[in-house]
Amino acid sequence: MDNNFVRLAKPYIDDDELNEVKSVLDSGYLTQGPKVEKFEHLVAEFIGTKYAYATTSATTALHLSLVVLGIGRDDEVLVPDFTFPATANVVVQQQAKPVLVDIDIDTFNINTEDLESKVTSKTKAIIPVHAFGLSADMNSILVIAKKHGLFVIEDAACAIGATYHSKPCGSFGEMGCFSFHPRKAITTGEGGMITTNSDVFAERIRLLRNHGGVQSEGRFTFEAAGYNYRMSDIQAAVGIAQMRKLDAIIKRKRELAAEYYERLRGFEEVEVPFEPSWGGHIFQSFVVLTDDQIDRDAVIRNMKELGIETTLGTYALHCQPFFIKTYDYGLDELPNSYRAFKQSLTLPLYYEMNVRDIDRVVEGLINSINKIGK
Numbered sequence: 001m002d003n004n005f006v007r008l009a010k011p012y013i014d015d016d017e018l019n020e021v022k023s024v025l026d027s028g029y030l031t032q033g034p035k036v037e038k039f040e041h042l043v044a045e046f047i048g049t050k051y052a053y054a055t056t057s058a059t060t061a062l063h064l065s066l067v068v069l070g071i072g073r074d075d076e077v078l079v080p081d082f083t084f085p086a087t088a089n090v091v092v093q094q095q096a097k098p099v100l101v102d103i104d105i106d107t108f109n110i111n112t113e114d115l116e117s118k119v120t121s122k123t124k125a126i127i128p129v130h131a132f133g134l135s136a137d138m139n140s141i142l143v144i145a146k147k148h149g150l151f152v153i154e155d156a157a158c159a160i161g162a163t164y165h166s167k168p169c170g171s172f173g174e175m176g177c178f179s180f181h182p183r184k185a186i187t188t189g190e191g192g193m194i195t196t197n198s199d200v201f202a203e204r205i206r207l208l209r210n211h212g213g214v215q216s217e218g219r220f221t222f223e224a225a226g227y228n229y230r231m232s233d234i235q236a237a238v239g240i241a242q243m244r245k246l247d248a249i250i251k252r253k254r255e256l257a258a259e260y261y262e263r264l265r266g267f268e269e270v271e272v273p274f275e276p277s278w279g280g281h282i283f284q285s286f287v288v289l290t291d292d293q294i295d296r297d298a299v300i301r302n303m304k305e306l307g308i309e310t311t312l313g314t315y316a317l318h319c320q321p322f323f324i325k326t327y328d329y330g331l332d333e334l335p336n337s338y339r340a341f342k343q344s345l346t347l348p349l350y351y352e353m354n355v356r357d358i359d360r361v362v363e364g365l366i367n368s369i370n371k372i373g374k
């Protein structure tokens with residue numbers, strides 16, 4: 001791609017990451033070790049939880065959380081319909097049923113009325129997603145969870161540094177799960193983290209992440225059929241350097257988001273992201289909602305021709321073949337999620353963007369929509 005191409009996202013990485021990784025390679029100890037422990041401490045401190053455990057991804061973090069909470073066959077877990085499929089796939093992998101819940105169209109987050117209406121005697125847990133870096137309505141979710149005796153696992157894959165009334169996402173539920181995929185605020189290439197305040201869950205996470213083995217006097221005894229969900233020290237080294245940048249990344253992305261808001265004000269064909277009273281949006285992605293009459297995919301194609309990378313917001317799970325086939329969903333069952341799937345558009349946003357890039361994106365967006373028409 002030429003230099004003028006505006007990418008959707010780009011991790012912010014410099015010599016700091018390189019030096020951290022070099023120190024691991026020089027040491028010769030590459031698997032889970034002191035760097036993982038340090039990275040975990042940094043994240044636990046940042047989120048304000050007693051524990052944080054690194055994993056290979058947010059997907060394995062979510063899966064391990066379900067295992068630790070004992071969720072299995074015939075249990076139901078409430079999941080927002082508008083999310084990356086991993087949120088629900090892990091439920092399926094535990095032989096439990098993901099029950100898909102509609103979203104609020106303005107926040108893209110789980111709709112708490114639809115949520116409560118879908119609680120049954122089989123429901124064991126809620127996995128709220130903090131969509132695109134905006135906290136779900138945690139007060140309402142915790143009230144529903146308490147009333148019905150449900151666990152809460154936060155899918156905070158997109159939300160490291162996001163807050164709900166100033167309290168960090170990932171500190172509300174029994175567990176919080178983070179992702180360090182390159183599309184997220186900070187990255188380790190691949191990687192994840194589970195936060196928790198529970199001593200009991202913490203011990204189970206430690207055990208099951210490492211084959212179910214307990215080490216003493218230089219050997220293991222195996223107490224459970226565990227997994228290998230360990231992060232390597234190479235990845236954690238990158239994570240440590242990234243944690244030093246996190247505040248600056250969030251600050252810069254919020255500034256750039258403000259530039260988008262200013263330029264898109266009054267352009268009625270798109271709705272800009274809504275930040276509710278609890279605030280704390282980190283804009284992992286800047287996702288707008290195009291008018292229902294607009295052919296969103298044609299806008300994506302046209303912007304690509306203009307040298308600007310955009311994409312859909314995320315997926316409506318009930319429209320995906322697996323969920324239709326397995327649970328018999330119809331396309332019109334979750335209308336807000338369906339609309340978000342059809343009309344949402346992610347605009348480029350990353351630390352090293354500048355205001356000229358924002359100008360180009362907005363100009364490209366307006367020209368594309370005017371060209372395509374309704």
Ligand SMILES: *Cc1c(COP(=O)(O)O)cnc(C)c1O
Pocket residue numbers: 056057058059060083084086087129155157158178179180181191192
């Ligand atoms: C990215 C993402 C995941 C998956 O994260 P990985 O670290 O790639 O496994 C899960 N849920 C949501 C909401 C995500 O955005």
